[in-house]
Amino acid sequence: xxxxxxxxxxxxxxxxxxxxxxxxxxxxxxxxxxxxxxxxxxxxxxxxxxxxxxxxxxxxxxxxxxxxxxxxxxxxxxxxxxxxxxxxxxxxxxxxxxxxxxxxxxxxxxxxxxxxxxxxxxxxxxxxxxxxxxxxxxxxxxxxxxxxxxxxxxxxxxxxxxxxxxx
Amino acid sequence: xxxxxxxxxxxxxxxxxxxxxxxxxxxxxxxxxxxxxxxxxxxxxxxxxxxxxxxxxxxxxxxxxxxxxxxxxxxxxxxxxxxxxxxxxxxxxxxxxxxxxxxxxxxxxxxxxxxxxxxxxxxxxxxxxxxxxxxxxxxxxxxxxxxxxxxxxxxxxxxxxxxxxxxxxxxxxxxxxxxxxxxxxxxxxxxxxxxxxxxxxxxxxxxxxxxxxxxxxxxxxxxxxxxxxxxxxxxxxxxxxxxxxxxxxxxxxxxxxxxxxxxxxxxxxxxxxxxxxxxxxxxxxxxxxxxxxxxxxxxxxxxxxxxxxxxxxxxxxxxxxxxxxxxxxxxxxxxxxxxxxx
Amino acid sequence: xxxxxxxxxxxxxxxxxxxxxxxxxxxxxxxxxxxxxxxxxxxxxxxxxxxxxxxxxxxxxxxxxxxxxxxxxxxxxxxxxxxxxxxxxxxxxxxxxxxxxxxxxxxxxxxxxxxxxxxxxxxxxxxxxxxxxxxxxxxxxxxxxxxxxxxxxxxxxxxxxxxxxxxxxxxxxxxxxxxxxxxxxxxxxxxxxxx
Numbered sequence: 001x002x003x004x005x006x007x008x009x010x011x012x013x014x015x016x017x018x019x020x021x022x023x024x025x026x027x028x029x030x031x032x033x034x035x036x037x038x039x040x041x042x043x044x045x046x047x048x049x050x051x052x053x054x055x056x057x058x059x060x061x062x063x064x065x066x067x068x069x070x071x072x073x074x075x076x077x078x079x080x081x082x083x084x085x086x087x088x089x090x091x092x093x094x095x096x097x098x099x100x101x102x103x104x105x106x107x108x109x110x111x112x113x114x115x116x117x118x119x120x121x122x123x124x125x126x127x128x129x130x131x132x133x134x135x136x137x138x139x140x141x142x143x144x145x146x147x148x149x150x151x152x153x154x155x156x157x158x159x160x161x162x163x164x165x166x167x
Numbered sequence: 168x169x170x171x172x173x174x175x176x177x178x179x180x181x182x183x184x185x186x187x188x189x190x191x192x193x194x195x196x197x198x199x200x201x202x203x204x205x206x207x208x209x210x211x212x213x214x215x216x217x218x219x220x221x222x223x224x225x226x227x228x229x230x231x232x233x234x235x236x237x238x239x240x241x242x243x244x245x246x247x248x249x250x251x252x253x254x255x256x257x258x259x260x261x262x263x264x265x266x267x268x269x270x271x272x273x274x275x276x277x278x279x280x281x282x283x284x285x286x287x288x289x290x291x292x293x294x295x296x297x298x299x300x301x302x303x304x305x306x307x308x309x310x311x312x313x314x315x316x317x318x319x320x321x322x323x324x325x326x327x328x329x330x331x332x333x334x335x336x337x338x339x340x341x342x343x344x345x346x347x348x349x350x351x352x353x354x355x356x357x358x359x360x361x362x363x364x365x366x367x368x369x370x371x372x373x374x375x376x377x378x379x380x381x382x383x384x385x386x387x388x389x390x391x392x393x394x395x396x397x398x399x400x401x402x403x404x405x406x407x408x409x410x411x412x413x414x415x416x417x418x419x420x421x422x423x424x425x426x427x428x429x430x431x432x433x434x435x436x437x438x439x440x441x442x443x444x445x446x447x448x449x450x451x452x453x454x455x456x457x458x459x460x461x462x463x464x465x466x467x468x469x470x471x472x473x474x475x476x477x478x479x480x481x482x483x484x485x486x487x488x489x490x491x492x493x494x495x496x497x498x499x500x501x502x503x504x505x506x507x508x509x
Numbered sequence: 510x511x512x513x514x515x516x517x518x519x520x521x522x523x524x525x526x527x528x529x530x531x532x533x534x535x536x537x538x539x540x541x542x543x544x545x546x547x548x549x550x551x552x553x554x555x556x557x558x559x560x561x562x563x564x565x566x567x568x569x570x571x572x573x574x575x576x577x578x579x580x581x582x583x584x585x586x587x588x589x590x591x592x593x594x595x596x597x598x599x600x601x602x603x604x605x606x607x608x609x610x611x612x613x614x615x616x617x618x619x620x621x622x623x624x625x626x627x628x629x630x631x632x633x634x635x636x637x638x639x640x641x642x643x644x645x646x647x648x649x650x651x652x653x654x655x656x657x658x659x660x661x662x663x664x665x666x667x668x669x670x671x672x673x674x675x676x677x678x679x680x681x682x683x684x685x686x687x688x689x690x691x692x693x694x695x696x697x698x699x700x701x702x703x704x
Contacts, residue, residue, distance in 0.1 A: 058292040059291055208557060209559045473545065
C-alpha cells in the first residue's frame with residue numbers, strides 16, 4: 001500500500017520535473033530538473049527492489065554525467081535572452097515533427113504489452129547485486145565484455161582528441 | 168513494520184542527527200584549538216572554560232549576521248546550494264554501523280539506521296551528488312571567483328572519486344559484500360582491512376581528504392586566490408551551513424575510514440573479556456568514536472602541516488599518481504585472492 | 510657553484526636551490542610528508558608562549574619608552590617652563606604647547622615664572638623615540654613603562670595636560686631612568702648631543 005502511494009508520488013514528481021526540463025527558461029534549471037527526474041527514476045528502481053540499479057543510476061547519471069552537463073552549461077553562460085528565438089516556420093516544423101514522434105510513441109505503447117506491476121515486487125531478487133552479477137557474468141558475458149571494450153575505445157578516443165597536436 | 172521498530176529507528180535517526188551536528192560544532196572548536204597548539208598558541212579560551220562555549224558564540228554570531236544576497240543572483244538556487252550541501256553531508260550517516268546490537272527486553276536493536284545491502288555504493292552515490300551543493304551555490308552567486316571555486320570543486324571531486332572507488336573495490340573483493348555492516352563484521356578479531364590493504368588505505372585516505380575539500384586539497388575555497396571560492400558571496404547562516412557541512416563531512420569520512428579499514432566498532436579482545444553483550448556493544452561504539460576522533464585529528468594535523476596543491480599538481484596527482492596505484496592494488500588483490508583463498 | 514662556496518653565510522641555514530632529479534623514494538613524497546607531520550606534532554606538545562594579556566602582563570623594562578609623563582617637583586609644582594625644546598627636538602612633530610606667565614597666586618602650582626598653559630602630545634604621531642626626554646633641561650618630561658591605551662576616536666589620542674601631568678597623590682617613579690650617569694651626561698656640554 002505504501003509502495004503504491006510512493007509510486008504515484010514519484011511518478012508525479014518525475015512527470016512534472018520532466019516537463020519542467022522543457023519549459024524552464026534557464027538552461028541551468030533544465031539541467032537541475034533533469035537531475036531531479038533521474039532521482040525519481042532511482043526511486044522507482046528501489047520500489048522494484050533493484051537497489052543496485054538505483055544506486056548505480058544515481059552515481060552514473062546524477063553524479064557524473066549531469067555534473068558534466070551542469071559544468072558545460074555554467075561555463076557556456078547560456079543565460080542570454082532571445083538566443084532561442086526561431087522563426088514561425090521553424091516553430092511549426094518543430095511542433096509537427098514532435099507531434100508525429102509523440103503519435104508513434106503512443107502507437108507503439110498501445111500495441112505493446114507493458115505487463116502489470118507484480119503483486120509483490122519485493123519478492124523478485126534479480127535486482128540484488130549478487131544475482132545481477134551472476135546473471136551478468138554468465139548469461140550476458142559476451143555483451144558485457146563487448147560494452148567494456150566499447151567504453152575502453154571511447155576512453156582512448158577521448159584521450160586522443162584531448163591530446164595536444166605535436167605539429 | 169511494527170510500531171516499536173519504527174519508533175526505534177526514529178529515535179536512532181534523531182540521535183545520530185544530533186550527534187553529527189554536535190560533533191561538527193565541537194570539531195570547529197577542536198580545529199581552532201589544534202591549530203593553536205600546532206602553532207605554539209592556545210586557541211580560543213575565553214568563552215567558557217577551555218573555550219567550550221565558543222561554538223555556541225560562533226553560531227549565535229552567524230545567526231545574527233546580515234543575510235546578503237547578490238543583486239543578480241538566482242534566488243532559488245542561491246538558497247538551494249547550502250541546503251543541499253548540508254542535506255547530502257547528513258545523508259551518509261544512515262548506513263554507517265555505529266555499533267553492534269543492543270539487547271533490550273529480549274529484542275535485538277542494531278545501532279545502524281539502514282543496513283542497505285549496497286551500503287558502500289550508497290555512500291558513493293551520496294558523495295557523487297555532494298558536488299551539486301557547491302556547484303549550484305557557486306554558480307548562483309553570480310561571481311567569477313565563486314564560479315571558479317565551484318568548477319574546481321566539481322572537477323576535483325570527480326577526479327578523486329575514481330581512485331576512491333577503486334580502493335574500495337579491493338575491500339569489496341576480499342569481503343564479498345557491499346554491505347557496510349557485513350564489511351565491519353568480517354573484520355572482527357583484529358582482522359582489520361588496513362593490514363591486508365595498506366595501499367588501498369593510503370589511497371582512500373588521500374581521496375577522503377580531497378572529497379572533503381580539506382587541505383592540502385582545499386582549492387575550491389582557497390582564500391588566497393579565490394577569496395573563499397564557492398562561498399565568497401555567502402553570509403550569515405548560509406555560510407554557516409557551508410562551513411558546517413565541511414566538518415560533518417570530515418566526521419562522516421572519519422567514520423567511513425574507521426569502518427572500512429579499522430574494523431569499525433571492533434576492538435582488541437572484544438569477545439575474550441567475558442563482558443555482557445550490551446557492554447561489549449557500548450564499548451565497541453566507544454572504540455569507534457576513539458578511532459573517529461583520531462582520524463578527525465589527522466585531518467586537522469595534515470591541514471596545519473601541508474601547503475595547498477597547485478591546480479595542475481592536484482590533477483596530475485589524482486590521475487597519474489593515485490589512479491595507477493589504485494589499479495595496481497586492485498589487480499594485485501584479485502591475484503592474491505585467487506591464489507590463497509581456495 | 511664555486512662562487513657559492515666562497516660566499517659568506519650568515520645563518521648556515523640557506524640552501525642552494527637545485528633542480529636535480531628526485532630519487533624514487535623522494536618522488537613518493539610520503540616520507541617527506543611524515544617528516545613534516547612529525548615536526549608539527551613536536552610543536553603540539555611544546556609549551557605555549559601565549560600571555561593572557563589583561564590578567565597577566567608582560568613585564569616591561571623600567572626604561573621602556575611608553576606613555577609620557579610631565580613630572581612635578583618635590584613640592585608638587587610643575588617643572589615644565591614651556592621652553593619648547595621638546596617640541597623642537599621631536600622628529601614627528603607631535604608636541605605643541607602654549608606658554609603663559611605665572612600669576613602671583615600660582616606660586617605653588619608652577620616652579621618658574623613661565624609655564625605651559627597648554628601642552629599636547631599627539632600619540633598617533635609620536636614614535637616614542639625619547640628625544641623629548643633627552644632634550645628637556647628641566648627634567649620635566651619623561652617616557653614611562655605605561656602603554657598608550659587604544660581609543661575609538663582619533664581626537665582621543667591627543668593627550669592634554671589633564672592626562673600627561675602626574676597626579677600629586679599618584680607619583681610616577683622615573684628614578685630608574687634618571688640615574689646620576691644620565692644626569693651628568695646631560696650636563697656635559699662637550700657632547701654634541703647637548704649643544
